[in-house]
Amino acid sequence: MTTFLLLIALGLLIGLVLGGLGGGGAILTVPALVFLVGQSATAATTSSLVIVGLTAAVGTAAHLRAAPGCCRVGWRLALTLAAAGLPAAWAGSHLNRSVDPDLLLLAFAALMAVAAGAVWRDAGRRPAPRPSPPNASPTAPAPTSPGHPTSPGHRASSDTIVLAGPTDTRTVAEAETAALARVSWPLAIVGGLGVGFLTGFLGVGGGFVILPILVTLFGLPLSVATGTSLAVVALNSGTSLAARVTVAEFDWAVIVPFTIAAMAASVVARRAAARLPTRGISRGFAVLLVVVAAYTGTTSLIHLT
Structure with a gap:
């Protein structure tokens, strides 16, 4: 019972971070499974792929339901990145089985340190919330013509979605077309390969x-990038699992409760994300990553020496 409650608690923590920040929480899954649950590094990366993949799939579905009739996932970009990362994910999954577990955890510690820097930097770019003055009176809405997109008589088309701000009502397809026109495809392929390898080798999503x-x-735009990122994570996790399915052992007594708790918490956290102090949470999460990375790296070095 104690182990079951621990798995539920860990799943809730990972899910809350994933849902609240849009990614990053899955990187704590492997250390949690190794140091708190007692799995080996190789088994933990396999379990992590199931947990991360299914939680990302639920997150992708939540983005698809975010605006009825709209799509917050750029599927062409997601499939392109996942296709580029497919051979790397497959290679990383096979390499995972031949690496010393302590070296695997040492690499994981280095990855967490890099992730902490990325999360901290991203937190600095997030706009701070602007609370309304307590005595401020609501302002009357600006008059609009019947054909204006914000007027009561206007009905937005089913494929229109606000991407960058109140005046930007491009469709996801238009945003993708603009992105495809400016993208550097060699860099995109390198990025897809790198993320695919991380997913296969270390069992992380790479969000x-x-x-x-x-x-x-x-x-x-961030609203579309988050959903697209989750789709890539789900696809890469599926590819990596396919490469391991004939040789890996799945501890379902650990995976099932952990995954269910993570999926449920990610949905709740995503709905509450707009009301949370995201910048502070992101920086707190970055500090937590540094602490876990230091512990993981130190423990691995002691075992290696």
Whole structure:
């Protein structure tokens, strides 16, 4: 019973981070499974792929339901990145079985340190919330013409979605077309290969790598980049699992409760994300990553020496 409650608690923690921040939480899954649950590094990376993949799939579905009739997932970009990462994910999954577990955890510690820097930097870019003055009176809405998109008589087309701000009502397809026109495909392929290898070798989703690629390299708005990133994570996790399915052992007594708790918490956290102090949570999560990376790296070095 104690182990079951621990798995539920860990799943809730990972799911809350994934749902609240849009990614990154899965990187804590492997250390949690190794140091708190007692799995080997190889088994933990396999379990992590199931947990991360299914949680990302639920997150992708939540983005698809975010605006009825709209799509917050850029499927062409997601499939392109996943296709580029497919051979790397397959190779990483096979390499995982031949590496010393302590070397595997040492590599994981280095990855967590890099992820902590990326999360901290991303937190600095997030706009701070602007609370309304307590005595401020609501302002009257600006008058609009009947044909204006914000007027009561206007009915937005089913494929229109606000991407960058209140005046930007491009469709996801239009945003993708603009992104495809400006993208550097060699860099995109390298990015897809790198994320695919990380997913296969270390059992992580790589969302902290994919999001900057989609926002800075492809120029996607964050609302679409987050859903697209989750789709890539789900696809890469599926590929990596396919490469391991005939040789890996799945501890379903650990995986099932952990995954269910993570999926449920990610949905709840995503709905509450707009009301959370995201910048502070992101920086707190970055500090937590540094602490876990230090512990993981130190423990691995002691075992190796």
